[in-house]
Amino acid sequence: MSELKRTALYDLHVEMGARMVPFAGYEMPVQYALGVMKEHLHCRAAAGLFDVSHMGQVIVRPLSGDLADAARGVERMVPVDVLGLKQGRQRYAMFTDTAGGILDDLMVANRGDHLFLVVNAACKAADIAHLRASLSDSCEVTEVADRALLALQGPAAETVLEAIAPGVAAMRFMDVVTLDGPFGALWISRSGYTGEDGFEVSVPGDRALDFARALLAEAAVQPIGLGARDSLRLEAGLCLYGNDIDTTTTPVEAALSWAIQKARRTDGARAGGFPGADRILRELDAGPARLRVGLLPQTRAPMREGTRLFAAQEGGAPIGAVTSGAFGPSVGVPISMGYVPVDLAAEGTKLWGEVRGKRLPVDVAALPFRPSTYKR
Amino acid sequence: MKFTEEHEWLRVEDDLVVVGITGHAAEQLGDVVFVDLPDEGTVVSKDDEVVVIESVKAASDILAPLDGEIVEVNSALTDTPSMVNDDPLGEAWFFKMKVEDLSALDDMMDEAAYKAFIG
Known part of the structure; x- marks a missing residue:
């Protein structure tokens, strides 16, 4: 097994009492002294700082100098309108495969003369190879390895970051800017993975520690580990790659159709033209066979990943399975997401989840479990 | 108290033998969100899985430490599972067992031995 990598903030995590665990090839903090529950609640009440430097930061630069060439190239890999993405804006996307499955989900930002992509840590080597193979004729693909990535999330995030990086308060959800200051050039997006208002900040690696310390010096800010990051994103109804989405799920099945703009759909200006378009467009037009839904267990027992779902309390084959499940600290009850046949996907449908050999009641529920607070 | x-x-x-988990165990588990207790009257053998604890991280089993019968369970844990983190050695006992031979406890670790065991 290869050596685990460390982010620029490794020593700070240890200093702050983090429990470090292997995650996607990195040693990452799963929790700090507060513990998962209090970290989660703190992020929703004030502000949480996350080290997400393990994620892949990638620049896609058009060889022609015309960003439209890069956008057209990336559009061959994702079912998303990249050409229509305005400068200074970011949008959610996913790399699909020829069967319509999801290779990874990502953020794409238009930063003027290049596209900036943020991809999942566990997929980044494959994503970069895929980008290079697909775009070799039109773009230079560069992994940004000398920058850390931090997320500041929660209702106090705007006030805290505005004091350090003046200008961010004027940003709207999914805006991206570059701000120069004492911590170098900060590439900032107003986005995140918690359902909270907040920011994701790419900072030069050699300034990351000072930047993190400046944020943590504010009373409103606590460091948040991977444990609470998972429960926060689950309450927000956001997918975790590898759990809720993977190559066996299409974007339509995954209830991510909102991320496929009109231009890429049947009869759109640039309909299809991405891997798996046949299946994905067919599912958009005729409906998929199954859907990702929210699930609310009706007892206090959490229904975790892998829990088999049934239509009846006794007998019958499983009709689906839970892909993510945990206790939701802000909603105060266990919550899950999973896939069910479309005819069992309506909100309020009564299902059964098998926990330790017993079938317990669980209701199909709307996502997110907790309303998001984005500044649109 | 034995460990x-x-x-x-x-x-x-x-x-009766009252059974709970140690502070060290509670800390390792993290915030407890659900406790699944056995029925009173259940006859158990040593190492049977008798209680399931769900924390924010994962599910864990508590094994029967001895052969015997579960005669009482702490139903307060069902409503307030966080007691396991707040008072593991006191209020957050899990169950009481009737055992044939209390001398079986003699071979178990005392507090000093348990402290050495967890290092």
Whole structure:
């Protein structure tokens, strides 16, 4: 097994009492002294700082100098309108495969003369190879390895970051800017993975520690580990790659159709033209066979990943399975997401989840479990 | 109070063995969000899985430390599972067992031995 990598903030995590665990090839903090529950609640009440430097930061630069060439190239890999993405804006996307499955989900930002992509840590080597193979004729693909990535999330995030990086308060959800200051050039997006208002900040690696310390010096800010990051994103109804989405799920099945703009759909200006378009467009037009839904267990027992779902309390084959499940600290009850046949996907449908050999009641529920607070 | 290598504590009270988990175990589990208790009257063998604890991280089993019968469970844990983190050695006992032979506890670790065991 290869050596685990460390982010620029490794020593700070240890200093702050983090429990470090292997995650996607990195040693990452799963929790700090507060513990998962209090970290989660703190992020929703004030502000949480996350080290997400393990994620892949990638620049896609058009060889022609015309960003439209890069956008057209990336559009061959994702079912998303990249050409229509305005400068200074970011949008959610996913790399699909020829069967319509999801290779990874990502953020794409238009930063003027290049596209900036943020991809999942566990997929980044494959994503970069895929980008290079697909775009070799039109773009230079560069992994940004000398920058850390931090997320500041929660209702106090705007006030805290505005004091350090003046200008961010004027940003709207999914805006991206570059701000120069004492911590170098900060590439900032107003986005995140918690359902909270907040920011994701790419900072030069050699300034990351000072930047993190400046944020943590504010009373409103606590460091948040991977444990609470998972429960926060689950309450927000956001997918975790590898759990809720993977190559066996299409974007339509995954209830991510909102991320496929009109231009890429049947009869759109640039309909299809991405891997798996046949299946994905067919599912958009005729409906998929199954859907990702929210699930609310009706007892206090959490229904975790892998829990088999049934239509009846006794007998019958499983009709689906839970892909993510945990206790939701802000909603105060266990919550899950999973896939069910479309005819069992309506909100309020009564299902059964098998926990330790017993079938317990669980209701199909709307996502997110907790309303998001984005500044649109 | 006696301790097992499974991080349980045992205390004899009115000829019954009261069982809970140690502070060390509670800390390792993290915030407890659900406790699934056995039915009173259940007859168990040593190492049977008798209680399931769900924390924010994962599900864990508590094994029966001895052969015997579960005569009482702490139903307060069902409503307030966080007691396991707040008072593991006191209020957050899990169940009381009737056992044939209380002398089985004699071979178990005392507090000093348990402290050495967890390092």
